[in-house]
Amino acid sequence: MNTVVCMKQVPDTETLIKINPEGTGIVTEGIKWVMCPYDEYAVEEALQQKEKFKAGKVTIVSLGPDRAIEAIRTGLAMGADTAVHINDAAFYEKADPYATAAALAAAVKDLEYDAIFCGKQAIDDDSGQVPAILGELLGLPVVTLVVKLEVSEDKTKAVATREVEGGHAVVEVSLPAIFSAQKGLNEPRYASLPGIMKAKKKPVDVKTVSDLGVSVEPMTAIKEMSLPPARQAGKILEGEDAVEKAKALAKALHEEAKLI
Amino acid sequence: MPGILIYAEVQKGEIKKGAFEITSKAKQLVGDVGGEVAACIIGKDVEGLASELAKYGADKIFIVDGPEFENYVPEAYVQAFAQVASQFNPSIILTSASAQGKDFTPALAARLQVGSISDCVDLSVSSGKLVAKRPMYAGKAYAMVEAVKEPQIASVRPNSFAIEEIAGAGATEKVAVSLDSSKIKMEVKSLELAASEEPDQTEAEIIVSGGRGMKGPENFKILEDLAHTFGPTATTGASRAAVDAGWRDHSYQVGQTGKTVSPNLYIACGISGAIQHLAGMGTSKVIVAINKDPEAPIFTKADYGVVDDLFKVVPPLTEEVKKIKG
Numbered sequence: 001m002n003t004v005v006c007m008k009q010v011p012d013t014e015t016l017i018k019i020n021p022e023g024t025g026i027v028t029e030g031i032k033w034v035m036c037p038y039d040e041y042a043v044e045e046a047l048q049q050k051e052k053f054k055a056g057k058v059t060i061v062s063l064g065p066d067r068a069i070e071a072i073r074t075g076l077a078m079g080a081d082t083a084v085h086i087n088d089a090a091f092y093e094k095a096d097p098y099a100t101a102a103a104l105a106a107a108v109k110d111l112e113y114d115a116i117f118c119g120k121q122a123i124d125d126d127s128g129q130v131p132a133i134l135g136e137l138l139g140l141p142v143v144t145l146v147v148k149l150e151v152s153e154d155k156t157k158a159v160a161t162r163e164v165e166g167g168h169a170v171v172e173v174s175l176p177a178i179f180s181a182q183k184g185l186n187e188p189r190y191a192s193l194p195g196i197m198k199a200k201k202k203p204v205d206v207k208t209v210s211d212l213g214v215s216v217e218p219m220t221a222i223k224e225m226s227l228p229p230a231r232q233a234g235k236i237l238e239g240e241d242a243v244e245k246a247k248a249l250a251k252a253l254h255e256e257a258k259l260i
Numbered sequence: 261m262p263g264i265l266i267y268a269e270v271q272k273g274e275i276k277k278g279a280f281e282i283t284s285k286a287k288q289l290v291g292d293v294g295g296e297v298a299a300c301i302i303g304k305d306v307e308g309l310a311s312e313l314a315k316y317g318a319d320k321i322f323i324v325d326g327p328e329f330e331n332y333v334p335e336a337y338v339q340a341f342a343q344v345a346s347q348f349n350p351s352i353i354l355t356s357a358s359a360q361g362k363d364f365t366p367a368l369a370a371r372l373q374v375g376s377i378s379d380c381v382d383l384s385v386s387s388g389k390l391v392a393k394r395p396m397y398a399g400k401a402y403a404m405v406e407a408v409k410e411p412q413i414a415s416v417r418p419n420s421f422a423i424e425e426i427a428g429a430g431a432t433e434k435v436a437v438s439l440d441s442s443k444i445k446m447e448v449k450s451l452e453l454a455a456s457e458e459p460d461q462t463e464a465e466i467i468v469s470g471g472r473g474m475k476g477p478e479n480f481k482i483l484e485d486l487a488h489t490f491g492p493t494a495t496t497g498a499s500r501a502a503v504d505a506g507w508r509d510h511s512y513q514v515g516q517t518g519k520t521v522s523p524n525l526y527i528a529c530g531i532s533g534a535i536q537h538l539a540g541m542g543t544s545k546v547i548v549a550i551n552k553d554p555e556a557p558i559f560t561k562a563d564y565g566v567v568d569d570l571f572k573v574v575p576p577l578t579e580e581v582k583k584i585k586g
């Protein structure tokens with residue numbers, strides 16, 4: 001089974017976000033960059049499908065500046081075969097979900113695949129839109145929030161379990177299709193030492209957006225960024241014992257906060 | 261192209277609360293946009309629900325009703341809504357950023373060849389243009405975002421706006437959509453929905469959440485009891501440590517790789533307050549922390565803190581809440 005994984009490099013979840021003085025974006029110095037955690041599930045799923053079918057190729061596609069190569073190498077070290085790095089800092093800077101999906105769609109067009117795996121959302125912009133837009137641009141069905149996937153022997157269809165409000169839905173979809181990975185789909189493997197060594201020699205096709213012939217403009221624009229108002233530490237409720245403290249808390253929630 | 265069109269999501273035969281929230285907000289904004297507030301309901305046997313939308317401000321209600329819409333299938337719903345949208349031709353489209361809304365909205369926007377701004381927590385209109393505020397980096401930052409083209413589409417995080425009863429004209433119109441079924445490549449085989457009437461964490465007004473300090477799955481009962489005491493708008497949540505230990509299902513997880521919630525009240529029990537957890541609940545209106553470690557980072561964000569053993573605090577708290585509620 002041939003698959004494509006759309007993977008984004010994002011700040012580590014530990015990162016404290018700072019806004020630049022112009023208020024247009026975040027301060028990127030000093031950030032530790034990692035593969036988006038949801039994209040780890042996507043890579044893992046692609047590898048497991050390849051292993052199940054004992055054939056095929058996993059291609060990682062990532063739009064990002066120079067630094068994104070590190071996350072791409074991580075994916076190759078996990079076991080992906082090749083990668084396309086859309087390295088175009090100027091485009092990336094302004095790219096909204098639509099422009100991102102358009103660039104990814106252009107890169108994917110030349111590849112052979114039975115399925116495309118994405119993460120549920122990139123944990124930097126938190127937009128959760130790219131898989132759906134990619135589906136529209138490629139004319140493919142999109143199954144989001146997948147927690148279980150079974151591909152038919154002949155690779156013409158798949159049965160996916162997806163998270164819905166209050167439970168799960170089981171859907172059948174024709175392939176090729178796009179799947180966005182939710183936590184629970186699998187347990188991503190770590191890159192092994194031999195894997196890391198091999199990854200260095202795996203081919204990465206570097207392209208600019210104009211190489212791909214993409215000429216879209218973003219559909220949305222960030223006008224200003226800010227930090228949330230700092231939350232002040234509040235009141236510690238005192239009391240002789242735990243029961244007294246519980247009473248004080250209930251009283252505060254009732255009389256001050258007016259929540260009960 | 262004046263007017264605001266709302267997607268009124270239906271679940272279990274009822275219009276979701278989030279749809280009323282965005283209808284109320286649209287009613288406030290429409291003066292600056294011009295035109296009317298319209299809503300669109302899609303489903304099977306949903307015609308009777310229209311009057312509820314009128315109560316919260318819808319001037320016009322489009323109804324797409326048929327057996328083919330019994331289950332949510334993105335392609336079918338997108339086709340239907342896109343036809344209504346091209347008929348009404350609104351300046352703004354609003355949806356709720358519920359689980360379904362998050363799936364539906366970007367697909368709809370791409371079909372209309374415009375962008376959409378997802379999971380917004382505030383909206384305003386300035387010289388006819390929508391300005392949407394949305395969290396990024398799991399709430400560690402906010403961005404003000406504008407759309408380049410019309411219709412300007414935004415999905416709104418549940419609980420961001422209050423519901424107000426201001427009646428709209430409420431004219432209904434049944435729309436007969438023509439579905440291109442050759443494009444529908446997905447079919448719902450089965451739905452497994454929990455029987456519980458608890459609201460989803462993203463929509464709950466009160467969340468009682470437990471972490472590693474809960475010690476085991478059986479102890480979550482005391483959190484459920486407290487949540488039930490608060491009433492039907494309350495539910496429980498969990499930290500990743502509790503989920504990874506297998507004590508709670510992943511659907512309960514709050515945080516950067518779980519749900520982002522903003523209830524009126526969030527009670528964190530035995531949760532230390534790691535940055536990834538705080539990211540998911542930092543916008544809660546009131547935060548309570550119950551933790552035996554006075555140095556736990558959660559206390560720096562909590563409006564009210566109790567430093568003690570949660571197993572000694574939670575049961576009497578439940579009793580007190582019961583007394584107050586009478």
Ligand SMILES: Cc1cc2nc3c(=O)[nH]c(=O)nc-3n(C[C@H](O)[C@H](O)[C@H](O)COP(=O)(O)OP(=O)(O)OC[C@H]3O[C@@H](n4cnc5c(N)ncnc54)[C@H](O)[C@@H]3O)c2cc1C
Nearest residue numbers: 471472473499500501515516517518530531532537552570
């Ligand atoms: C990529 C990534 C993504 C992540 N995403 C998330 C996420 O989405 N959500 C999330 O929650 N975490 C997430 N984490 C994990 C996060 O870093 C923390 O490990 C986790 O939140 C800790 O959970 P906890 O507070 O329950 O456990 P701990 O940090 O172990 O804290 C337990 C607390 O319970 C208190 N306690 C113990 N016993 C009692 C008692 N009897 N009474 C009162 N207090 C008691 C202790 O004092 C302590 O403060 C993520 C981590 C990574 C690396």
Ligand SMILES: Nc1ncnc2c1ncn2[C@@H]1O[C@H](COP(=O)(O)O)[C@@H](O)[C@H]1O
Nearest residue numbers: 006007063118119121122127128129130
């Ligand atoms: N720059 C990018 N390069 C590759 N894949 C991306 C990029 N941005 C988003 N994606 C994919 O789309 C998913 C959802 O991202 P988003 O819509 O930005 O939240 C991610 O988990 C990735 O799989």
